[in-house]
Every structure is written in C-alpha cells, then in structure tokens.
Amino acid sequence: DAGITQSPRHKVTETGTPVTLRCHQTENHRYMYWYRQDPGHGLRLIHYSYGVKDTDKGEVSDGYSVSRSKTEDFLLTLESATSSQTSVYFCAISVGGYRTEAFFGQGTRLTVV
Amino acid sequence: SQQGEEDPQALSIQEGENATMNCSYKTSINNLQWYRQNSGRGLVHLILIRSNEREKHSGRLRVTLDTSKKSSSLLITASRAADTASYFCATDYRIKAAGNKLTFGGGTRVLVKP
Numbered sequence: 001d002a003g004i005t006q007s008p009r010h011k012v013t014e015t016g017t018p019v020t021l022r023c024h025q026t027e028n029h030r031y032m033y034w035y036r037q038d039p040g041h042g043l044r045l046i047h048y049s050y051g052v053k054d055t056d057k058g059e060v061s062d063g064y065s066v067s068r069s070k071t072e073d074f075l076l077t078l079e080s081a082t083s084s085q086t087s088v089y090f091c092a093i094s095v096g097g098y099r100t101e102a103f104f105g106q107g108t109r110l111t112v113v
Numbered sequence: 114s115q116q117g118e119e120d121p122q123a124l125s126i127q128e129g130e131n132a133t134m135n136c137s138y139k140t141s142i143n144n145l146q147w148y149r150q151n152s153g154r155g156l157v158h159l160i161l162i163r164s165n166e167r168e169k170h171s172g173r174l175r176v177t178l179d180t181s182k183k184s185s186s187l188l189i190t191a192s193r194a195a196d197t198a199s200y201f202c203a204t205d206y207r208i209k210a211a212g213n214k215l216t217f218g219g220g221t222r223v224l225v226k227p
Contacts, residue, residue: 031213031215033215035217040219041219042119042201042217042219042220043201043217043220044217045214045215045216045217048214048215050213056214058214058216090155090156092156092215094213094215100143100146100161100213100215101158102146102203102215103158104155104156105155106154106155107153
C-alpha cells in the first residue's frame with residue numbers, strides 16, 4: 001500500500017476530547033493530505049502539506065489542526081471532538097509537480113460519542 | 114464547495130456493458146485524475162489526464178477532458194463484476210507558493226451485475 005500507515009485504524013472517543021490521528025509514510029513524498037469521507041459528500045480536503053512545516057487549509061478545516069515536523073509524519077488533531085466529526089479519515093501522499101497521482105492509506109474510522 | 118462533481122451518483126449495468134460517468138469542475142486545473150474505491154478501502158489511482166490533453170486510454174479505461182466546458186468523462190468498456198466500486202474524479206490545481214491542491218468530487222457508485 002505505497003508505504004502509508006494510518007494510526008489508529010479505529011477509534012471511539014467522547015465529545016470534547018482532543019484526538020490525534022497519525023499518517024506515516026516511507027516514500028519520502030513531498031505532499032501529504034488529510035481527507036474525510038462521509039456519505040453523500042465524497043472526499044473533502046481538510047488540510048494538506050507541501051513540505052516540512054508547510055501546511056494549508058482545505059475545504060473543511062474548521063475544528064482541525066495539523067502538524068508536519070518531519071517528512072514522514074503528518075498529524076491531524078481534532079482539538080475538541082464533536083459528533084459532526086464522526087467520519088472516515090484518509091491520508092494521502094503524492095510526489096507533487098506534474099506527477100500528482102496520490103496514494104492513499106487504509107483510513108481511520110473515528111466515532112465521536 | 115467541492116471542486117469536482119460526478120454524474121450520475123449511481124450506475125447499475127450488466128457485465129459486458131460499458132459504463133460512463135462524468136465529472137464537472139469549477140476552476141482552471143493542472144490535471145484531472147480518476148480514482149477507484151472498493152468498499153471500505155482507500156482510493157486507488159486509475160488514470161491522469163493533463164490539462165493540455167483531450168483523451169487518454171489505459172486498458173479498458175478511456176478518459177476525455179474538455180477544458181472549455183470544465184468537464185471530463187470516464188468510460189469503462191466491457192465491464193466486469195470486479196469493476197463494482199465507487200469512482201471519483203479529482204482535480205489538481207496549483208496554488209501560488211502553496212503547492213498542488215488535490216480535491217475530489219462526490220463519486221459515482223457503479224454496480225456491475227454478473
């Protein structure tokens with residue numbers, strides 16, 4: 001699976017608690033993305049990174065923050081989880097430039113109760 | 114709002130028939146890509162077409178791109194039961210100093226009946 005590992009794969013958490021999801025790559029790709037997938041909405045971009053410490057917002061960034069302190073790790077934090085953040089979260093990586101085909105992780109199923 | 118939108122949302126065909134799905138987008142792009150997702154799995158890249166290309170083939174896949182209409186189509190010929198999946202278009206556009214942004218549409222669910 002293109003050297004991408006998401007952890008945890010499943011998580012149940014309570015409303016109001018902080019949650020951090022981790023995406024780890026072994027491909028040394030420049031770009032990393034976090035998406036959420038919900039029925040009827042397809043995949044929506046939360047945040048992405050175009051280099052170490054270089055990040056930008058996506059379509060649905062409210063309530064989420066990210067950090068990338070080294071090439072291989074991209075962390076997504078839900079500062080105070082809400083039920084509306086129950087979703088499947090996917091991390092993706094790409095080389096960038098004109099070869100922007102992305103490789104996806106297996107996803108993290110997060111349930112906020 | 115999402116950059117790409119697929120049509121139809123769902124498609125049911127018999128094995129051996131062709132499946133066609135369309136994607137419309139809103140802004141200028143570097144390229145457009147199609148992905149497949151099997152239930153419960155991550156997305157898998159199928160094909161990429163650059164903004165200066167009009168048609169591309171890969172095996173049983175044919176993709177067209179019309180930048181004047183901001184639309185693309187994916188054709189799967191001679192479909193098989195194993196083609197049952199959701200298909201997503203993704204648009205790549207470059208944001209000054211912030212690199213490439215890759216955004217997806219809502220997807221088309223394809224069911225190929227044996």
